[in-house]
Amino acid sequence: QVQLVESGGGLVQAGGSLRLSCAASGRTFSNYAMGWFRQAPGKERAFVAGINWSGTNTNYADSVKGRFTISRDNAKNTVYLQMNSLNAEDTAVYYCAAGRGFTIKTMKYEYSYWGQGTQVTVSS
Secondary structure, three states, X not given: OOEEEEEOOEEEEOOOOEEEXXXXXXXXXXXXXXXXXXXXXXXXXXEEXXXXXXXXXXXXXXXXXXXXXXXXXXXXXXXXXXXXXXXXXHOEEEEEEEEEOOOOOOOHHHOOEEOOOEEEEEEO
16 A cells, blocks of 8 residues: 655645645555646546656646656655646646556556645636
């Protein structure tokens, strides 16, 4: 089992920044690819960003490319999502996820463990 706890969400004005953190426990963190997803009201949960086990490869949804950065610190068992130039369309609950294996994963079914989510609200 892997336990994931997100933090760092909140209310921010359009154009602002937030950094989300996800602390993992329970298994060897570096054995897992990590990802961030988000779910806006009335919409499906959607991929935002993914990172491989070592942090050397990343992947982003087109809607966040150039604005969001995913990173990880295996020594701290933590994955981060730096979000810049936020806009109202980024408002959602953000979920951290862990998927067994070393390569980047972009599909929900590839992830076995999920956090409880953290709310991000961007005011325009």
